[in-house]
Amino acid sequence: MGRTHVPGLHASWLLLGAGLAAGCASTPTPPVTAFAADxxxxxxxxxxxxxxxxxxxxxxxxFRELPRRENRAPVYPPALLDRRLGPVSVVARIVVGASGDVERAxxxxxxxxxxAFAEAVLAAVRTWTFIPLKRIVGNRMEPLPFTQDYRFTFTQENGRAVVVQGAPRGG
Known part of the structure; x- marks a missing residue:
């Protein structure tokens, strides 16, 4: 039996091979020379x-109050990361109303x-919400305000491991 010729089939195989070869090639990523502080x-x-x-x-x-999952922790002030400070502690007192919203911090x-650490704490806790504290008497439920102190400890974790892919061999 003779071969059946399908127009463009040979060109399709060539394009597929070229695409596979191009997919294997990558642009080298320069090696990281310093580690960022987290x-x-x-x-x-x-x-x-x-x-x-x-x-x-x-x-x-x-029924005890519950913080909402959406409550965000304060963010380490980015401008202070390069100072490589030791642990910093901030205690904030929040007053939560019967609605579960922070009324004062x-x-x-x-x-x-x-x-900047205190400012970061206040910026975060002022947005917090809670499922309110509740008192149950008989069939009546009464949400209650409450006050709570929280300690926030800011630390740095240096030398985070970094995997560099595609770096040239030998340097």
Whole structure:
């Protein structure tokens, strides 16, 4: 039997081969010579010694407040990353209304570092919302305001591992 010739088939194979070869070629990425500093922020609830609490009366139940998932942690001030500061701690007191919105926020304790850390904390916590604290008595549910202190600790994690792909061999 003879071969059947399909017009353009040979050209299609050539184009496919050229496309595969081009896909394997890549532009070399220059190697990274320095590692960027990454800032991290840890959050903890602080119980001040003079904290006041609602007292549970007979027949009452309380459902604890819950922070919303959308609440964002403060951002390490980008302009301060290159200063390679040690850990910085900021304690903020927030007053949350019965609606679950932050009504007031203030810094109550801060390390003697740059005020940009306190500003970052306040900018974040003022946007926070909560599922409100609730008191249940019989069939009645009453949302309640509350005050809570949070400690934010800013740290840097230097030397983040970087994988460089496509770098030329030998330098």
């Amino acid at each position: 800032g991290a922020v840890a959050t903890a609830i602080v119980e001040p010694p003079d904290a006041r609490h609602y007292e549970v009366q007979p027949g009452e139940q309380f 203030a810094v109550v304790d801060a390390d003697a570092a740059d005020p």
